[in-house]
Amino acid sequence: MRNWMVxxxxxxxxxxxxxxxxxxxxxxxxxxxxxxVRALGELASTGRLFRYAIASLFRVTxxxxxxxxxxxxxxxxxxxxxxxxxxxxxxxxFMRPISPLAWIPLAxxxxxxxxxxxxxxxxxxxxxxxxxxxxxxxxxxxxxxxxAARNFGLSGVQILRRVVLPxxxxxxxxGIRVALGIAWLVVVAAExxxxxSGLGFQIVDARNAGDRYDLVVAGMLxxxxxxxxxxxxxxxxx
Amino acid sequence: MRSRLEALAFALxxxxxxxxxxxxxxxxxxxxxxxxxxxxxxxxxxxxxLDSLRRVAIGYAVACALGIPLGLxxxxxxxxxxxxxxxxxxxxxxxxxAWIPIAIxxxxxxxxxxxxxxxxxxxxxxxxxxAAHVRTVxxxxxxAARNFGLSEPQIVRRVLFPAVLPQMLxxxxxxLGVCWIVVVAAExxxxxSGLGYLIIDARNAGKRYDLVIAGxxxxxxxxxxxxxxxxxxxxxxxxxWGFR
Amino acid sequence: xxxxxxxxAMRFGEVNVLEPVELSVREGEFVCIxxxxxxxxxxxLQILAGFIAPTAGRVTxxxxxxxxxxxxxxxxxxxxxxFPWLTVAENIGFGVEKAKRDAKVKExxxxxxxxxxxxxxxxxxxxxxxxxxxxxxxxxxxxxVLFLDEPFGALDSITRLTMRAELxxxxxxxxxxxxxxxxxxxxxxxxxxxxxxxxxxPGRIRAVVDVDIPRPxxxxxxxxxxxxxxxxxxxxxxxxx
Numbered sequence: 001m002r003n004w005m006v007x008x009x010x011x012x013x014x015x016x017x018x019x020x021x022x023x024x025x026x027x028x029x030x031x032x033x034x035x036x037v038r039a040l041g042e043l044a045s046t047g048r049l050f051r052y053a054i055a056s057l058f059r060v061t062x063x064x065x066x067x068x069x070x071x072x073x074x075x076x077x078x079x080x081x082x083x084x085x086x087x088x089x090x091x092x093x094f095m096r097p098i099s100p101l102a103w104i105p106l107a108x109x110x111x112x113x114x115x116x117x118x119x120x121x122x123x124x125x126x127x128x129x130x131x132x133x134x135x136x137x138x139x140x141x142x143x144x145x146x147x148a149a150r151n152f153g154l155s156g157v158q159i160l161r162r163v164v165l166p167x168x169x170x171x172x173x174x175g176i177r178v179a180l181g182i183a184w185l186v187v188v189a190a191e192x193x194x195x196x197s198g199l200g201f202q203i204v205d206a207r208n209a210g211d212r213y214d215l216v217v218a219g220m221l222x223x224x225x226x227x228x229x230x231x232x233x234x235x236x237x238x
Numbered sequence: 239m240r241s242r243l244e245a246l247a248f249a250l251x252x253x254x255x256x257x258x259x260x261x262x263x264x265x266x267x268x269x270x271x272x273x274x275x276x277x278x279x280x281x282x283x284x285x286x287x288l289d290s291l292r293r294v295a296i297g298y299a300v301a302c303a304l305g306i307p308l309g310l311x312x313x314x315x316x317x318x319x320x321x322x323x324x325x326x327x328x329x330x331x332x333x334x335x336a337w338i339p340i341a342i343x344x345x346x347x348x349x350x351x352x353x354x355x356x357x358x359x360x361x362x363x364x365x366x367x368x369a370a371h372v373r374t375v376x377x378x379x380x381x382a383a384r385n386f387g388l389s390e391p392q393i394v395r396r397v398l399f400p401a402v403l404p405q406m407l408x409x410x411x412x413x414l415g416v417c418w419i420v421v422v423a424a425e426x427x428x429x430x431s432g433l434g435y436l437i438i439d440a441r442n443a444g445k446r447y448d449l450v451i452a453g454x455x456x457x458x459x460x461x462x463x464x465x466x467x468x469x470x471x472x473x474x475x476x477x478x479w480g481f482r
Numbered sequence: 483x484x485x486x487x488x489x490x491a492m493r494f495g496e497v498n499v500l501e502p503v504e505l506s507v508r509e510g511e512f513v514c515i516x517x518x519x520x521x522x523x524x525x526x527l528q529i530l531a532g533f534i535a536p537t538a539g540r541v542t543x544x545x546x547x548x549x550x551x552x553x554x555x556x557x558x559x560x561x562x563x564x565f566p567w568l569t570v571a572e573n574i575g576f577g578v579e580k581a582k583r584d585a586k587v588k589e590x591x592x593x594x595x596x597x598x599x600x601x602x603x604x605x606x607x608x609x610x611x612x613x614x615x616x617x618x619x620x621x622x623x624x625x626x627v628l629f630l631d632e633p634f635g636a637l638d639s640i641t642r643l644t645m646r647a648e649l650x651x652x653x654x655x656x657x658x659x660x661x662x663x664x665x666x667x668x669x670x671x672x673x674x675x676x677x678x679x680x681x682x683x684p685g686r687i688r689a690v691v692d693v694d695i696p697r698p699x700x701x702x703x704x705x706x707x708x709x710x711x712x713x714x715x716x717x718x719x720x721x722x723x
Contacts, residue, residue, distance in 0.1 A: 003320035010321035029343050077404035086241040086250045097415060097461020099336075100456045102434070105441040109263060181331060189335035189423060200336065207339045216339050219330050227331020258709045353600050381533060385551040386577035386623060396576075400567040479566040 033215035039218035048202065053196040053226060056187050059115060062232075063122025064183045071127040072172065075134025080164055094127055100125035100186050104194055115174055118190040122157070125186040127181045133175025138170030173238040180234055184227045199223050248367040254476070282436070285405040287460060289432040293349070293455070294421045297356025300416055305364030305413075312365065312392070313372025313402075322365075330362040333418050338427055352424035352432075360413045367409035371402040385405035404472070404480020411468040418461045433457050483553075484509040484659045485627060489539030490591045492525055499525055501686040502539060505678065509626075512653060512660045514674035516667055521687025523663045524631055525714065530661065531557045531629045541625070553577065555627040556620040561612035562638055564604045564619075571600040573615050577623040590618040593652060597619070610641040617652065634669070645674055650697065651707060671710045672699055679716050689716050 022032040031039070043049035078084040100121050111117040131163055141164050149163045181213050191200025206215035253267050260266040265273070275307025304429045310317045320352040345351040375398060384395045433453050440449035472481050492500040500522040507513050515523045528534045530541055532551045541548040543555060551590040552556065556577075565573055574590055575583035591597055594614040604612050613633055620628055632647075650673060653660055663668055669678045671693055679689040691713060695705050703720045 004314060006317050006320040007324050011324055014325055027343055030340065083241065083244075087244045089293065090245045093465070094458050096458075097418055097465065098454050098458040099419040099434075101419075101423040101426065102437050102450075102457055105437065105447070105450050109447070159245055184331055185333040185335075190363065192335055192338075194427070200333070203336055203339060213339065213343065220336050220340075221328075223336055224328040224330075224332045227317055229330070231327075232354040235463050376562070378563050379565065381551070382557070382559065382563055382565075385531070385533075385553070385557050387553040397565070400565070403567065475603060477569045479603060 014164040029211060031217050035214040036217045036221065037105070039212070039214040040221070043202075043215065043218055044220075046119050049143055049222060052197060053211075053222065054203050056191065056200065057226070058091050059118040059190075059195075059198065060122060060183050062115075063119040063187070064180060066119070067123050067130050067178070067179070067183075070123075071130035072134045074173045075131035076138045076160060076164055076168065079138025080132070080141075080160060082139075083134035085139075087119075092132065096132070096212060097130050101189055101193070104190070107190075109192055113196060115195070117194045121194070122183050122186050126183050127180060129179045130175060133179070134168070134172060137171035138177065139165050140171055141167040145207055177231060179233050180230055181227070184223075184230060188223055198211040199226075250444065256416040260415065263445070265451060269448040269454060270451045272454060273448035274445070274455065277436075277449065277452060278374045283456070286431055286433050286436050287428075287456060290421050290425065290434065291460070293352050293424070294356055294417050295416075295430065297353045297421070298360055300353070300357040300408065301360025301364055301413065301417065307366055308361075309365040309368025310372060310402075312369035314398070316395070319369060323369075326362050326365055334359040334459045335423050342427070347429075348430070351427075353430055355424040355460070356417045356420050359415045363416060364409065364413045368402065368406055371405040371409070371444075372398065373404070375401045386432075400476065403417070405476060407468070407480075409470055413462065414464055414468060418457075418464060422457055433460075483507070483542075483545075484511070485543050485661070486535075487526075487530060487539065490529055490541060491538040491609070492522065492529065492534070493537045498528075498684040500536075501684045503685075503687055505530075505687070506663060507627075507659060507695045509535075510657055511660055512650075512673060512675045513663065513678060514670035514676070515661065515663045515678045515680060516670040516713065517665065517680030517685070518682050519665060521680045521682035522686075523680050526680075526685065527555075527629050527631050527661060531555055533557070541638050545706070553623050554625050555633070556623060556625040556631065557629045558616050558633055559631060560619050560633055561609050561616060562636075564612045564615050566604050568600050569603055570596060570607070570615050573604070574618045574622050576605050576619055586622045588612045590622055591623070593655065594618045595648065609637045610645055613637065614644060616646070621652070621656055621658075625658065626723070627661065630660065630662045632664055633662075634664075642669070649673070654697075667710055668701070671706060671713065672701060677709075677713060679713055681717065687712075 001137065019032045021036070024028055036075035042051070043052075087237055101159070103121060103124050104117075106122050107117040111120055145163055145167060149159045187198065188203075191198035192204045193202055199222060203216050203219045206212040206219065257266040268282070274283065277286075306464055308322065312322050322362035337355055337358060339349075341351040341354050345354055379397050379401055380393060389398065396452065412477060419420045425432040427437045429435055437450050437453040437457075440446040440453065472478065483506045485505075487503055487505040488502065489502045489504070491498070491502045503526060515526065517523045525534065529536045532541070532548045532555070535549070543646070544550075548555075565576065568576065571587045571591070574587050578586045587600070591600060594617055596611060596618070598613055599607065599611065604615065607615070616633075617628075624645075634645050634647075635644060645670065662670075662673060674693055677691045677693060678687055679691065680686065681688045691709060693709060695703065697711070699706060
């Protein structure tokens, strides 16, 4: 049996199982697949789906681009000049496990409730992983290539631009995919707590404004699908 | 030795800058240190840290118990992969936080909800990663095992599993990091103890930003320790070969 | 006949990798298959060992059809085939039942010259040593036939010379049937009783040469050079660079 058929059947089975589980359970609030599809239709037809998706994507784009612009060059440089990596490394290692969500109180304090907070949180969440990926990628550049570059008399910056960056490209792309995944997770979380629009907000709003769990799950599905599309887009573009 | 001193110096410079530049509301390192001391005296530091660690331990264990076998199976059988992968790929980008409303509906307020979220956060990355690692095992190893007449279950146990172990350890370490990040978020709702709860409550119940940052520092420190413990596992001889 | 292939051919998609091949190997023989890259010799070896099913023809061992790999006929890969998570002793004992493991390891470690390294891990060993672990691991299950696929390919030329002598010594002590694939013509004439010369695209057997020089072989002797040059000429390679 061809693989895509297996996938299609598995998805169909999952949907049916979901439907059955909901019908059999006591929890009257959890929606079944039909209710969710209707809710999706409702969101799409009122234009809210589109607007919220755009808002979330907007924030991700800004926060993520800033993080790349700051994190990648610094990371490449640090990875290349070993001494820099040893000096800065421990601090980065310490900051990394701090959940971006732990920054929410500070974000609200500095930026208030709105786009800036979300963008800040996305930046915080992705800049360190990107920096570390870039460091790792720079260190992975073949010694032989580095020797050849110095042999030809290239300056430090030139080496970074003409040798390190192209060599590190594959590893960088892998790291960017992971960081984009993080950014997407964080924007949703940030919107649930610190912002008044976007797909994350839509989930919280749907529940608060009347226990509309069908809208909640519809929102979750949209988030999942868009996240998947983002990942595929990066994979294609690389 | 010298580079450690330089690293320390760098960290101190940053702390110094923070102390000098902090505004009125955001506290500097000195106040944060005092905040940590206060938590210690009130007995909350240990209690909250243990609460968070306990939730992560259980959630992470569930994630491993589900994710590793699933990943192995997905890696071994392209049919299973075709069946399970679409679901994994759709569910994975959904932030665990987005599951909170559903988690509360299913589990109510209490320990189960955060543990569910943590397990959720860990299971998809683990399954995905393990499936990928299985595919990178050199076919030569499996061929040699077949040559010696081993049965399929024996091949999985004696060849495939040890062969993926180093890469799997790396992925498990990263997944633990993710779970640790999520526990903080999971504790922002639905519970009344733990480091995540501390961070939110300190702000809401009195704008104690010194405690907020103290909480962040503790989260960072414990996360770092967990990571280092895991890395120590990588030195064990029967996996060290994978980390050259 | 220990091993026999009749009409064995292999096609991958549109490409004819191997034209129909006839081959027979007697018990206790050391046979080399030599040929340029891409002539299908590795594919042929894997077919003979039962890892691949040919698109035509059949292989029999002791008269029985070969359809899958078997403990009686062990394939030795290059030194990468050694399991990196097991020590030397654990690798060697891998295919042996638990009760007999220790005895087998004790017997084979000196045979392959690895005394003192029983508890070492492969990543601490040189390429030649890893190769010996793999040979010992193969011998531990007491097979009838050993298939070696360019086992010395990744070793430097000095180690290769030593390993060839070692392999012959082990073969003469263990008295197995050996099928050895190589692209190195010198190696084939130094080692084998019979050399099967293959040509490329599509792979077919051009010639079978009996190496009638007694062992230990003098690799400067006129007969050696004559046989070797004959094979080189068969493949179509010039005398001078």
